Amino acid sequence: MRPLLGVIGALAVLGVFSSVVRTLVMPRPSSSGFTRVVLATLFVPFQLLADRCSSVERKDKVLAPVAPLSLLVTLVLWLLSFLVGYALLEAAVSDLGVKAALDEAGSSLFTLGFASSNRSALTAVDFCAAATGPIVIALQIGYLPALYSAYAAREAEVTLLQSRSGSPPWGPEILARYSQAELLDSLDQLFSNWERWAAQVNESHTTYPVLIQFRSARATRNWMVSLLSVLDAAALSLAFNPSRRPQTPARMALRAGYVCLRDLADVRGIPYSADPMPDDPLDLDYGSFLEGVERMRQQGFPMERTPEQAWPHFRGWRVNYENLAYRLAYDIDAVPAAWSGSRRTPSVILRPTTPKDRQPAAR
Known part of the structure; x- marks a missing residue:
């Protein structure tokens, strides 16, 4: 069983590393099934709740947290997946049981250091796990400014359009x-x-x-x-x-x-x-x-x-x-505007209010 545990653990660690690199590091379109599944799964309960909302404003309030929350959930699931993967590797190269392997992997991954071993095989895995935790968290922290900078640039032009349309x-x-x-x-x-x-x-x-x-x-x-x-x-x-x-x-x-x-x-x-x-x-x-x-x-x-x-x-x-x-x-359940198609639930088409062009009187 130990070789099998080692293979499964190595595949888990490498798979999550691939997702992290595709999501946070590669500056080009690169699909990550892990993050897609997390966002899609998280979206379902929020969307079901939004479908029961009668107004555009309430629906928007329900759906607004989904994308930011998915970033936090993705980070947590990455770390948990690394924990399981490294625990399987720990168990494969030693005689540790499930709890002891999880303790040692978690101690290293989160750099707590409360559980460690002087066996060389375990030490090598511990070093890898200890490097993984801070690297993934640092990449996520560095990822957020780029993400919100792109969001701000997008929304600036959208806001300017409000006065034009x-x-x-x-x-x-x-x-x-x-x-x-x-x-x-x-x-x-x-x-x-x-x-x-x-x-x-x-x-x-x-x-x-x-x-x-x-x-x-x-x-x-x-x-x-x-x-x-x-x-x-x-x-x-x-x-x-x-x-x-x-x-x-x-x-x-x-x-x-x-x-x-x-x-x-x-x-x-x-x-x-x-x-x-x-x-x-x-x-x-x-x-x-x-x-x-x-x-x-x-x-x-x-x-x-x-x-x-x-x-x-x-x-x-x-x-x-x-x-x-x-x-x-x-x-994305966008606001039901004119000429923008149907939505998940029947909605009243919203149109921009007609402005009154008041100009200063001539003197």
């Missing part, structure tokens, strides 16, 4: 408010900012997938819904005003946005069509499209094409990102 954001509302404030020339800057934002989120959220589950500070704000609204604004701008120049920022924002969504889908194992056809079906219907167009028209957004002419062009852009955006918004 209201909360929750909506693609037609962005164009309507820019037109209302006579800032249409600044749309290119918005699209350029979100092109860079999409690239940064792509890099950070594929490297640290737990960020996908981190929620915004307000229940009516959400990074996925914000990205979808900007992509819709870019698609609407291109569909209605083909002669407007330059068109590059809107096109590049769309490209960066759906590339980001596809890379996130790859990390989460979500299937998608890599080359959708412009006439593939959409969940967004023409009637909902007209509601958005009417909001834009009310604020004087210029339109070279009629809605009937613009619809095929708009759907040709939206087919690239709609399914993935809807699936991710469903998975």
Whole structure:
């Protein structure tokens, strides 16, 4: 039995080391089944409780702790797995019983030093265990600033969008408010900012997938819904005003946005069509499209094409990102905003409030 215990212990230690390295050290997308299972398992009871909440605010409060809590639970389970693995190795190279092996492994792993042996085989395992505990804890501590820095960078642009589109954001509302404030020339800057934002989120959220589950500070704000609204604004701008120049920022924002969504889908194992056809079906219907167009028209957004002419062009852009955006918004139970798909439970679609543009009186 001792060789078998040694093999099982070595596999346990090496497997957990692999999970730690993939999660905390490798600066590239690298899937760790251990952390995925921890997050998914922890998510279930919170989601079941959130499904019983009647308001968006209560649901958000229930789901907000899941991702941060998963970091703590993952660390604890890593250490416990190391404890078991090293205890099995201790038992394999000595005549220690289960309790004595756990005592010796725990004493070394957590650097307590209350149980030790002068046998060379045990001492070697003790040294490895003693190095493992501080290294894993230090890596986790160093991991948190990088994680929260990426989160803060993501949320800064999401918060800025609130003044441009209201909360929750909506693609037609962005164009309507820019037109209302006579800032249409600044749309290119918005699209350029979100092109860079999409690239940064792509890099950070594929490297640290737990960020996908981190929620915004307000229940009516959400990074996925914000990205979808900007992509819709870019698609609407291109569909209605083909002669407007330059068109590059809107096109590049769309490209960066759906590339980001596809890379996130790859990390989460979500299937998608890599080359959708412009006439593939959409969940967004023409009637909902007209509601958005009417909001834009009310604020004087210029339109070279009629809605009937613009619809095929708009759907040709939206087919690239709609399914993935809807699936991710469903998975993270994002705020039920307009044009963002269905949710786990029936929800009232929230729309941004219409602002009154009050300007100082002329003197």
